[in-house]
Amino acid sequence: MTDRRPPSSSGESLLFLTDEQLRQGIEAMFFAYRGFTADPDRILEGLDYGRAHHRAIHFINRAPGTKVSNLLDILGVTKQSLNRVLRKLIADGLVQSRVGRNDKRERHLYLTDEGRALERTLSDAQRARMRSAYRAAGPDAVAGFRKVLEAMMDVDMQASYTRLKESGA
Amino acid sequence: MTDRRPPSSSGESLLFLTDEQLRQGIEAMFFAYRGFTADPDRILEGLDYGRAHHRAIHFINRAPGTKVSNLLDILGVTKQSLNRVLRKLIADGLVQSRVGRNDKRERHLYLTDEGRALERTLSDAQRARMRSAYRAAGPDAVAGFRKVLEAMMDVDMQASYTRLKESGA
């Protein structure tokens, strides 16, 4: 199971698969994710919103008119949990919920102008950090970064990710 | 602030810095982190432990004899929050807390045999996913992955990360 062989056991260069390398990757993910969320968290703090609201706003902005059920798939939380968040965003006038035209059970979600403004603030901050990291690492590193992340996702997340990616290209 | 220019604005190839590319990176981080934590979460579920316990166990294993205050720096939570987690781990016999020899205010933390066993189970699962992602992406991609993650960390996290990395090399 675990790979404890010292350097150069097989003919190929598989040094990047040693337990030590993998552990460093794990720790890098942990520390980097903290940085990844730090800026939006700082902005949300005091606005009476949390990371859950940010995620909802992000994906509604990304796919305007999306249904609640779609958001549930993407976010991977329960409808009760999402509902609490959406209710507040709707009450505060950041999100608009329109009953489906064909299927009136469905709710289609849109950001209001105010919602778009907050989304912009949050994603500006998050993109600024990502841009700085990308610039520091360079295009080749970015390609590798994306490749590893995609391979790390569960299959259903890969599907969601790809769908979003293609819709926005 | 935001970068909305279409492809090929400057002479250099900066396509990887477009807002669309950055947004995809953000979403990749989000979905990948879900996968990253999925396997340990599944194992912990039903054991009466959570992600917080996993993190504590990981870093105690990583630096046996570490002090609580050091763990606080690394984990970035309050001592009260960490204390709750540690208390349970100690009560359950997974972690041993020894009063400092020189400074009796300090508590030095160690995993017991049982603690090490759980750590092994968790990190085997997490490494397996990381190994599979690394193998699928290849060594160059892995180098880029690490490079971007490091550039994404806050400075103090970079320091913690480097210290751990060097201590374990």
Place this chain on the structure above:
DNA sequence: AGGGTACGTCAGCCTTGTTGACATTCCAAG
């Protein structure tokens, strides 16, 4: 010896996740 600092603990609160039960509304199949 005294005051400030570091460290750890206890108590209580908040966000955001969870499950379960249930009402409503609608589509679609029989």
Place this chain on the structure above:
DNA sequence: CTTGGAATGTCAACAAGGCTGACGTACCCT
């Protein structure tokens, strides 16, 4: 046209894991 199932939403209760405040003990420095 009725009925089953899907989508949505609500209420209630609970758990994990953040947080702050208060506090005791140990230590260091003056």
